[in-house]
């Protein structure tokens with residue numbers, strides 16, 4: 650997850666990612682009891698994704714000097730994220746695809762930074778991209794990675 654390989658460990662308990670310091674991979678536990686249940690795998694990945702997205706948004710929003718908005722998870726085919734800036738008394742909000750957890754960390758982090766930067770600039774103008782560059786550097790390779798591999802992220806644990 651986020652570029653770190655993980656294995657499945659069905660143990661009948663609640664879905665969770667088990668950190669294994671010193672090992673080259675993590676374990677996704679609680680993905681069934683015996684047979685692996687894809688729904689439970691998705692649930693465990695979503696939980697981990699939500700934690701990482703929240704953590705990264707707090708960091709990016711601090712750098713942008715904006716309040717971190719609530720983040721909700723989506724499973725959209727056509728977009729990896731979206732941002733609704735605060736408007737007419739409504740607070741801002743960000744939506745991110747949980748499938749970004751299946752991408753390398755830097756790619757997922759770019760999308761989080763992209764949506765956070767929209768809290769300052771609700772467009773894709775030069776000032777918007779200047780914010781993105783300040784947060785994550787050159788974003789072109791991350792966009793290229795998503796173009797090249799996006800379909801694969803949707804092929805894993807397809808939406809039921």
Ligand SMILES: [Zn+2]
Pocket residue numbers: 763767772773
């Ligand atoms: Zn955008």
